Amino acid sequence: MKKTIFGSLVLIGALLMASCEKVDHAQNQKITYYPTLELSGASSIIIDKGSTFTDPGYYAEMQGLDVTDQVEISSNVNINASGIYTVTYTIVNEDGFSASASRTVIVLDPSDAVEGIYTVDPSSYRLYNGSQVAYGRAFQIIVIGEGGGKYAVDDLLAGWYCQRAGYGSNYAMPGHIQVDASGTITLLDSLVPGWNDSAEGMTDGKFDAATSTISYDLEYTSYPFHFVVTMTKN
DSSP, X not given: OHXXXXXXXXXXXXXXXXXXXXXXXXXXXXXXXXXXXXXXXXXEEEEETTSOOOOOOEEEEETTEEOGGGOEEEEOOOTTSOEEEEEEXXXXXXXXXXXXXXXXXXXXXXXXXXXXXXEEOTTOEEEETTEEEEOOSOOEEEEEEEETXXXXXXXXXXXXXXXXXXXXXGGSOOEEEEEOTTOBEEEEEEOBTTTTBOEEEEEEEEEETTTTEEEEEEEETTTTEEEEEEEEEO
């Protein structure tokens, strides 16, 4: 009889311990709700220098609730200086999980004849060993004035590797050109970060104020490749 009672007590104790473990395990479980974030309007905006930047807006949600007021914004936009700027939107939940989005703001001086967004003529071509291959598509190139006739170009290869080949921005060739009063363009510097090399030189560089057109022959690598480019300001 005593053995039966003792055995029953042991069994009850084991069940109680197992039950407590289940309760403790359930109490330690936690559900994490992840935030989502969406931009209103375009992800890239062009505004005139000296004007006002009005954010098109954004929306954040978590667990089906509007948490837009919890979004933090960081921005380096300077409406008084031409340039390419970024506005970043971020929301973080209590567990440290975040969602983010960014918007590009391009500030341009409408009084600068050279500065602006250019469209590459699809008939522009790469010349190698006597063979021409056309760009075939119209890519967008940004030219930003830095004063004194100096301009930053976001891709002197006019989108050949970055956009046409789909290699990404690391294979664009950002650089600087000098445009004199007659419209003659001189290459100042260039760099393709992905390959850590630069253009060999530029010939026939010209800005035509009447048609807002930039044209040049860019020599790249010792093969050499020649990128014969014509682009027109939008």
